[in-house]
Amino acid sequence: MFLSREIENELLRLRETINKYYPEPVEIDYKKYDVPTGLFSLLEHNQGVLTLKFDLKHLKIVDISKNIINFTGYFRKEFGEDLILGFASLLAKEHISLIGVFGSCIQEVLKNHSKAFIADYFLNSWGVKFYNKAGETMKWYMSAFPLELDANGKPLLLFISIQDITHLMKGDDYWIRGVFEKEEKKVFVYHSSENRIVEQEILSEREKEVLKYIKQGLNTRQIADMLAISPNTVDNHRRNMLARTGTRDTTALVHLCKMMGIV
Structure with missing residues (x-):
């Protein structure tokens, strides 16, 4: 899979952001999440939803559901060892900025969170444009929430679900929405056409x-x-x-x- 210099630079900046907020070495026991229950089981057995577990600290996809070919046209082995690079290579050129924006949103969350950080939906994003193996356009809805936090309450391991919402969308914009703090709900939204993060709900x-x-x-x-x-x-x-x-x-x-x- 081809990885442009622009994508490489965006991923490098994202890694620098993560290293800034996670300076200490961390080990995560992935195996304890190998047997999903409840919501995880429901989503992982829904062929219309692609699920994965994402190690935020190390920017690594540690597990992904078997229906990856239904979403991308690629078999798992075609992505190689680094799934992050594989997914990034599918991003439409005009949406490569998503990688850097994700880093900015992570900063927004981490600098405002309390130790009791609990998110209903840590982050969700929609309208993000990818291309499958056949070169067809896909627009995805992605929802992420934390599975594991570090000692300071910062998210380490995320559960991410992805759905194809091409049929729901029009235009070429994408959005990111974050919801955090259980007691005092805070919402921030990023809209690609405005290129800024605002602390407000998407609807009044x-x-x-x-x-x-x-x-x-x-x-x-x-x-x-x-x-x-x-x-x-x-x-x-x-x-x-x-x-x-x-x-x-x-x-x-x-x-x-x-x-x-x-x-």
């Missing part, structure tokens, strides 16, 4: 209300009556939510927001 509280009623099957007039606002305002909220998430239509919007736990 009013938009969430509108989306809740859309999910229930109410039409524009019914939603307007429920919220005591005009139909035009409802439609404006709908358009804004579609634009803010990059989804094709309201069905895709609801689906994506359910995946993120927003509705």
